[in-house]
Amino acid sequence: MTQLLYAAWDLGLFQLLSKAPLTLAEICERLALPRHSTDMLLNTCVALGLLKKEDGSYANTPLSENYLVAENTFYLGGLLEHFRRHVFPAWDSFKEAIQQDRPQIVGDAGKSDIFEATRRPDVDTELFIAAMHNLSVSDGLILAEGFDFSPFTRLLDIGGGSGALSLAVAERHPRIQAVVFDRPQVCSIAERYIQAAGLGSRVSTRPGDAFSDALPERADVVVLSLFIHAFGLKRSTPILEKCLCALPPGGCVLIYEPMLYPGRTGPLTTLLSSLNMLLVTPSGGDVTAQDYMQWLEKLGFESVFYKALPSIRHLVGGFKPKA
Known part of the structure; x- marks a missing residue:
């Protein structure tokens, strides 16, 4: 098929x-x-x-x-081409991925991961961001409707790619000013999506590396979506520690990711998505909402919550203590 x-x-x-x-x-x-x-x-x-x-x-x-028609909002052409170029060839080495516990993306220097394959500002990076944009347009609308952003004014979208989530939230919530924080070559692509949406006065980009650079200041709500899914809890812990430091008292962090059932045997779509991360990333994969909630509490966030949304992604969040 x-x-x-x-x-x-x-x-x-x-x-x-x-x-x-x-x-x-x-x-x-x-x-x-x-x-x-x-x-x-x-x-x-x-x-x-x-x-x-x-x-x-x-x-x-x-x-x-x-x-499947290019002019329409939810067109998946970028995702289809990304899967054909990168993901399906990796699935051909699925047995090796299980045996070796490592990604199977075929890059210029042999087996690699999706981030190495899209590190340069070239067609592969454009394609990867287009694919992530396709995945995030509808989920951005769901997030914008499913969480009350009205107490907040400054959104930081870490690893925000094309800016699809920021654009959806800014469109739905007029008080929000959003910043997409991602690699320089990604930000240059995101700028085009932002200008096409006509939201250049309220959504901007900040080039940087979330792992090695300080986070942009002044955000009172931070979103990580398809980020921990790609890098894993352990590698993402320093990012959440930075979020806790950078947020003002009462500021909020939102984790918007695919989440497994407590027994880790479903949903099937999320399990397959997690296996896909095994094939294309060094440390990615999905965990349960309870894992995320315990993680945030351990890091020092309070009033931690979970909210199921009508998407493969669900929401876990927490607040920086006010005192």
Whole structure:
């Protein structure tokens, strides 16, 4: 099914049918495809829910229209290309990943991880940020609706990538000024997303390394999303210690990550996501909400809370003591 999806997407089928329903003959003519194989492809797409067929004409379903047509907000093209270029080849070495407990991304110097593969300001970095943007647009909207940001005015988005979360929160909460803190080559990409959203006066970037640099000052709420998921609890501990120091009394840290059930045997999507981190990062993976809550309490945060959200990501947060 994966190859079928990629073939239909690469051929421009969903982009073509976004304009208007077309018959088999019209599709073959416009895409320069033979009738026999195209007929099989189209009807299988119908069976998979990617297309609908009425009176001999084919059209996109809401699923393909929303996620596979480039002009639409929730388009997943960057994610699809990132998976094809980096993630699927790593899954070919899944057994080795288990045996070696190390990532299997194929880089210029052999096996590497996704951060090494995207360290330079090149097409791989652009593709990785586009993929993370695709993943974060809808989850940004969910976060903006699911947490009360009204007591806060200055958001710091650590490892914020394209700025998708910051943009969603700023759009929903007019008092928020947001800063995306990420590597310099990522910030230059994020600037384009910010300008395209028309929020350049309220969302900005700050180049830096969260592990080695001081955090930007003045934030009263800090978000880490798909960050601890990528680096793991142990490696992320110094970042949370920096957050505790940098926040004002009463300031809040939000961990917005995929989270496992207490018994660690579900949800399946999160377990697979965690295995994906094994394949592409040195120390990433997912833990339970209880793990995050205990971690924040141990670091010195108070009023620690958990909130389930309608997403693969859920929310754990805590506040810096006021006295």
